[in-house]
Amino acid sequence: MQREIPILSMNHLSKTFKKSGFDLRKKPIVRAVKDVSLTIYQGELFALIGESGSGKSTLGKLLLKMEAPTAGDIIFLNQTDQTKVKRSPEEMQIIFQNPESAMNPFMTIFNIVMEPLKALGQEQLSSEKQVINILKKVGIDESLFQRFPSQLSGGQKQRVVIARALVTNPKFVIADEPVSSLDVSLQAQIVNVMLDLKKEFHLTYLFISHDLQLVSKIADRVAVMYQGEIVEVGETKDILENPQHEYTKTLIAAQLN
Ligand SMILES: Nc1ncnc2c1ncn2[C@@H]1O[C@H](COP(=O)(O)OP(=O)(O)O)[C@@H](O)[C@H]1O
Ligand SMILES: [Mg+2]
Structure with missing residues (x-):
């Protein structure tokens, strides 16, 4: 397993949304992604895990340039992104949850x-x-x-x-909850298709999921996202055996025991 060559790096990436509507009792902004710095290496299956609303999809959209970051930058294939240049489908593609x-x-x-x-x-x-x-x-x-x-x-x-x-x-594939809408019996089949293709085409995956059980079986490394922040990142085995953050411990207790 090749782990030395970075394919994508995020540096202090943040995204803030203005809330629509005029309810002044509520906070006017949502900090969906807060100061995220991560590097993903060529050939990895890198999982991003966290509960609903933690900012996973927003991070994926920033990487694809479907959303512009409020702060920070992305280095993809050794080049710092120019926000105005669109991402080529020959470089990066996304698989969404809901077909x-x-x-x-x-x-x-x-x-x-x-x-x-x-x-x-x-x-x-x-x-x-x-x-x-x-x-x-x-x-x-x-x-x-x-x-x-x-x-x-x-x-x-x-x-x-x-x-x-x-x-x-494409070289880099973001899979945003790619099997979450499917019956459990089908999930393994589809994940296996994705794993076969990863091997055949030397893909790098960012696999977004809330399902720790699934991620524990397939990911090389895991980043845990909580309220817009990456609270923990490491080899899957290390995270599962020796979680450091309270939120990760709660996730493991809820999903793996
Ligand atoms: N286009 C948007 N406008 C305003 N708020 C948004 C938008 N997209 C996402 N959010 C908010 O950002 C937060 C993170 O959402 P999201 O990235 O979809 O989380 P996840 O994929 O982990 O469920 C949520 O509070 C969500 O309501
Ligand atoms: Mg999502």
Whole structure:
């Protein structure tokens, strides 16, 4: 396992949201991400864990430049990010939790997976081959290619979302609760697909989850997020065996015992 080469570093990253509405009794701002500094290495499966509302998705969006940081910066592939330059789908992609809302219901499965390649302006013929190839790899049979999302099961839909994220051959993949919407029986199958593809394409994953049980089985390292802050980070085994922060101890007691 290669651990020496950083792929992405966050330096003092913060994000503050202004609350909408005019209720002056409430605090007018939310500090969703507070002064986060982390480095993720090439080939890692790096898990970000924490309860709902702790800022995990916001951190993911900052990395993808779907949101601009209030403070701090990101170094990706040895380059400090310029906020105005969009993230290329050949570099970084995201897999969202909810496959329903992540797909256009009026597009066929084939076209949904083709979309990111079209956006890159890639040549038609080789793109089609890439789409077929990745759909087969995630376990979607050719008989489903011309169907619409509503004609697929939950597990099949999440496979398609994974295919769409990986069709551009990105180096860094953010998976934001990728299996949380699925039945437990399906979760392992989909995670295994993700792990197989990680190996095959030498991917680096940021795996966002609230499920410590799952993370304990798959992650190389874990960062624990609590109220916008990273309270603990380390090798998965060390965190589980010797948690330092009270919040991590509570999580372990609630989910692993
Ligand atoms: N676009 C937004 N506008 C205002 N507040 C937001 C926005 N996005 C997230 N938040 C707030 O930021 C905090 C962290 O949210 P989020 O990153 O979604 O947490 P998690 O993914 O860990 O559940 C929450 O209090 C949430 O309400
Ligand atoms: Mg979230």
